[in-house]
Amino acid sequence: MTVPDPRFSLNQWTTRHWPIPDLVSGCVARGVRGVGLWREPVAEYGLARTAKLMGDEGLTVTSLCRGGFFQEKDAIAENRRAIEEAAELGTPVLVLVSGGLPEGSRDIDAARARVAECLAELAPYAGSHNVQLAIEPLHPMYASDRCVVSTLGQALDLAAPHPPEQVGVVIDTYHLWWDTAAYDDIARAGAEDRLAVFQVADWVTPLPEGVLTGRGMLGDGCVELRRFREAVEATGYTGPIEVEIFNEELWAMPGPDALTLTLDRFAEHVV
Amino acid sequence: MTVPDPRFSLNQWTTRHWPIPDLVSGCVARGVRGVGLWREPVAEYGLARTAKLMGDEGLTVTSLCRGGFFQEKDAIAENRRAIEEAAELGTPVLVLVSGGLPEGSRDIDAARARVAECLAELAPYAGSHNVQLAIEPLHPMYASDRCVVSTLGQALDLAAPHPPEQVGVVIDTYHLWWDTAAYDDIARAGAEDRLAVFQVADWVTPLPEGVLTGRGMLGDGCVELRRFREAVEATGYTGPIEVEIFNEELWAMPGPDALTLTLDRFAEHVV
Incomplete structure (x- = not known):
């Protein structure tokens, strides 16, 4: 069993x-040192308890998912709570x-104007909590019901008015692979010091009903994962590479098996 | 029963x-004067027979769907046949x-380079058949399996090397509604004289498995149909407005009922 690449981070939703x-x-x-967490399971296990467990075991929380959903009532209050949770978990990034x-x-x-507001x-x-808000552009198929930020260029425009330590962007291969401007915008994200976290998943078809759980295991689809990783690296980014895959088959596997598969595919297709 | 807007065209797939x-x-x-046809049902009924029927009944074939699928073997030969069929049907536009x-x-x-070639x-x-090839950007969710041309800007870049009478673009609200550059690119399409045909459908969620048959009846979704129509008109476009909706519920309706519903919604939400 080889030691995983130190940049590897397991996003909890995988x-x-x-x-x-x-x-x-x-x-x-398995020698994995980074984990991306989600607010709901953290709340269920207990915020302080999770933070303590991570610290005791020497695990880094690479990001917390997620704030946003600005169309909802009480969005500001809810996002303030998410920022506080990120700070307590010691993660630098709130997606x-x-x-x-x-x-x-x-x-x-x-x-879209509401997002800017x-x-x-x-x-x-x-910023006052040492947390960077990381705007994640989602694939345009989610524009109506999940995310009106659809491209990296748009995310960077939204980030532009704010200091980079307060607002950055997420680069997720699943959402961006189709975009003709993706590689130019990755370079721009680097030049503007906005790259908060890099996430990987593959694109496979046919998409399932609701299109939420159709992300592919690394290597199963058509995304040039290594090309993305190299482009992100070329900006000087040395942060975590989170694997975040929403996939029913993967979810049906025992955790250790899913992690082993993910690590193997990461070594084969990403680094 | 009111006379339909003269720009209304029923795409056969609706x-x-x-x-x-x-x-x-x-x-x-119903007083509808324009129809968009598809190659497969035309072949089944007979190409010459379809052309004659349209002529005899005074119907205009506003477009023929479709050429393309350039990743397939024999794509060039197949597309030449599609051009010949469009010419025989007397339509100016091959989608x-x-x-x-x-x-x-x-x-x-x-x-994408193959498309350009x-x-x-x-x-x-x-051009020699008096047919304009109309590049249709499809929603990015189809990029891997149906269409690597994902935005109007990309379609216009692909059209640019060719005379407008030979290569134009399709503007379809279903595919473009999410794009932050959509309205600028519509203006650009007009300025570059590339606007071959304008199609309308609405965006509704959840998307069905395979995401092919989830288009919404006009007014059922979140697309600013009237804003699109006005933007297209503002370029000077006076051509047909084709309604093209892939939707299992609509397909289950008797043809006359589906046409009536479509005409009613067109009057209510588009013109």
Whole structure:
């Protein structure tokens, strides 16, 4: 069993049903040092308890998913709580998924303007907690119901008014692989010092109903994962590479097996 | 029963199971003057027979779907046949859906370069038949398996080397509604004289498995249809507005009922 690449981080949603203590011991057993966490399972296990467990076991929380969903009522209050949780977990990055259109609305420009407004309100609060808000552009197929930020260029434009230590971007291969501007925008993200976290997943078809759980295991699809990794590296980025795969088959596997498969594919297709 | 807007055109796939003679008599009965046809049902009914029927009934064939799928063997020969069919049907527009990645390939740049090569080979042939090749950017969720041309800007770049009478673009609200550059690119399409045909459908979620048949009836979704129509009109475009909706519920309706619903919604949400 080889030691994993030190940049490898297991996003918790890749092994969605693996309870936190098992995930932690499983990662430690395999020499994995980074984990991306989600607010819901952290809340369930307990925020302070999770933070303590990570610290005790020497695991780094590479990011927390997620803030955003700005079309919802109380979004600002909810995002402040998410920032506080990120700070308590000691992670430098809170991933933001902007949210889609408000119920019944067709005004995508207004929804996008709302994202900019919420960022302006939240960025200083994040900064004061040493947390960077990381805007994640999601694939355009999620534009109506999950995320009106659809390209990396758009995410960088939204980040532009704010200091990089307060607002950055997520680069996720699953969402960006199709974009003709992806590699130029990765270089731009580097030049503007916005690259908060790099995530990988593969693109496979046919997409399942609802298109949420159709992400592919690394190497199963058509994404040039290594090319993306090299482009991200070329900007000077030395941070974590999180594997975040939403996939029913993967979720049905025992956690240790899913982690082994993920590590093997990461070594074969990413680094 | 009011007379339909003269720009209204019924794309045949909206009433997919309506046999051509019934579709023709149904359109004539409702005062519809334009129809967008598809190669497969035309071949089934007979190319010459379809052309004659359209002429006899005074219907305009606003477009023929479709050429493209350049990743396939014999793509050039197949597209030449499609051009000849468009000419025989008397339609000025052959819609091109570029195709996705070749089986097993991850090289999206190569697939996109192949589109440019095929256009260079086919454009003069189209021109000599008085047919305009209309590049249709499809939603990025189809990039791997149906169409590596994902934005209007990309389609316009591909069209640029060719005379506008040989190569234009399709503007379809379903594919473009999410794009932050959509309205700028519509203006650009107008300025560069590339706007071959304008198609409308609405965006609804959740998407069905395979994401092919989830297009929404006009008004059921979140697309600013009227804003799109006005932007297209602002370029000086006076051509047809084709309604092209792939939707299982609509396909289950009797043709005349589906046409009535489509006409009503067109009047309510588009013009």
